[in-house]
Amino acid sequence: MGRRRLVGACLAMAVGGMLLSGCGKAAGVRPDRGVGEDVPGLSKQLHFEYIGDSGEDETINQILQITNDHVRSVVPLLSFTALDKNHELLPEVKVSTVYGSERGKLVIPYGTGYDILRFSGPGAHDVADVDVTVNLVVPAQMEAGEHDVTTQALDGQGREISRFERFSKVRLTNEDPYPVWVRVAYVVWDQPAEGDTQQAVDVTPIGGLTRVPPSGTAVVKVTGAAADAVSRNSRGPAVSIKAYNSQ
Known part of the structure; x- marks a missing residue:
């Protein structure tokens, strides 16, 4: 989460294959390689x-x-x-x-x-x-977790530190009794004007697709572009480390 205050909730249209307003499928949209074939229904x-x-x-x-x-x-x-x-x-x-x-x-x-x-x-x-x-x-090729995989920033010696510091590893914790597969994103947020919602202005992957064992943990190293992003934004006002179910 970013640090700040917030404002208004709206309801989106439910869809089933196409918009309820009558719009068809978006032109030119294609799945990433390996997603698979559409399943009707x-x-x-x-x-x-x-x-x-x-x-x-x-x-x-x-x-x-x-x-x-x-x-x-x-x-x-x-x-x-x-x-x-x-x-x-x-x-x-x-x-x-x-x-x-x-x-x-x-x-x-x-x-x-x-x-x-x-x-x-x-x-x-x-x-x-x-x-x-x-x-x-x-x-999905693998079942997603019932609970969110949590993240904890670590320094080079494996000690827990704040996500606002210059961390070099991320520990992932899975509460579910089966393995899950996640990707990790380092998100930098803007500082919105009063009445505006908060935007993710920069999103950088940390590592790749990672298996987190049942009721266990995994550690992802922060390297390359992710290390550069952490270096630029450490001590900044609003950053998050988010893990999400993926394949």
Whole structure:
């Protein structure tokens, strides 16, 4: 989580294969290599809610909550259209994500999962809601965890330190009694003006796809671009280390 205050929640349109407003699949969208072939009917089991601001301190803004009614974990490929407070389109606003649900990188467990949306371009601060298009849904190769995998920054000697310091490792902890596979993102947040939601302005992967054992831990080293990002932003005002289900 970034450090700060927050403001307003909006409900997104539920979708099943295409937008309820009648829009078809987004042109040119393709899954990342290895996602798989679409399974008819799975899209109807996904439902979405956009939460611009929870109204609570120290919580993440611009959340897309995803409810999965299917009994197994799934991988969606999504695209988004930004809307203003009057539910009018904001055609110049580009919508992307932190966890990669628009690239087939996010695994959603049975129940609920989420992604974090990013808005850029003219009108980005006017976004109040989003339309979601489900382009493809496939069963996940591995089951996602029921609980979020937690992260802890470590120094070179393995001692726990703050995420705001210059850390060199990240310890991942899995509460579930089965193994899970996650990716880790180092997120730098902006400092929004009063009334604006908080944006993720920079997102850098730490390591790659990582297996965390049942009721156990794994350690990921911070190297390359991730080490550079930590060096630039350590002691900064708002950073997060987020682990998310992936494949």
